[in-house]
Amino acid sequence: MGLFSSISATTSGLAAQRVRMDTVASNVANLDTTRSADGDGPYRRQVVRFASGTQAAPFQHLVARLSGQPRSGVVLTSVETDQETPTRVQYEPSHPDADEDGYVELPNVDLVTEMTDLTSANRSYQAGSSRRRTHWCNGRKARRWVRRHAGQGTGPTPVC
Numbered sequence: 671m672g673l674f675s676s677i678s679a680t681t682s683g684l685a686a687q688r689v690r691m692d693t694v695a696s697n698v699a700n701l702d703t704t705r706s707a708d709g710d711g712p713y714r715r716q717v718v719r720f721a722s723g724t725q726a727a728p729f730q731h732l733v734a735r736l737s738g739q740p741r742s743g744v745v746l747t748s749v750e751t752d753q754e755t756p757t758r759v760q761y762e763p764s765h766p767d768a769d770e771d772g773y774v775e776l777p778n779v780d781l782v783t784e785m786t787d788l789t790s791a792n793r794s795y796q797a798g799s800s801r802r803r804t805h806w807c808n809g810r811k812a813r814r815w816v817r818r819h820a821g822q823g824t825g826p827t828p829v830c
Contacts, residue, residue, distance in 0.1 A: 684798045686718075698779070704774055704775065704776060713777040716750070716751060720745065720747060721744075757777060759773050759774070760776055
């Protein structure tokens, strides 16, 4: 893998983890939302799905060219509503969304799960950021080496 393709793959991973962190933030923000925007029950947890850029979908090369997504690395395939996890039910007869028995249907968002996902996404983002910095430093060292061997001097004091 070349320098530019590895930078592209790393950048796609950073963007993917950023979407994942934003989705977790949305889930936590709606932890107690008992009525969705369309009035159809409580908020449902959102889940991010990723795939490898080389095996994401049929016609992936066309999708990458039209959408600007990379051909290698991580590709966001979808942000789906979690229909598998059941919603919570709590007895609150004074709540405006309570049913006739006094129970309120609450979102299927679990704070522990969301914080675990956030920590995982944050650590993946940090690793990708470190990897991107390494790529940048390697590119800088390569440019210095070329300048030195081409007789153009070493240039400014290196950061890396």
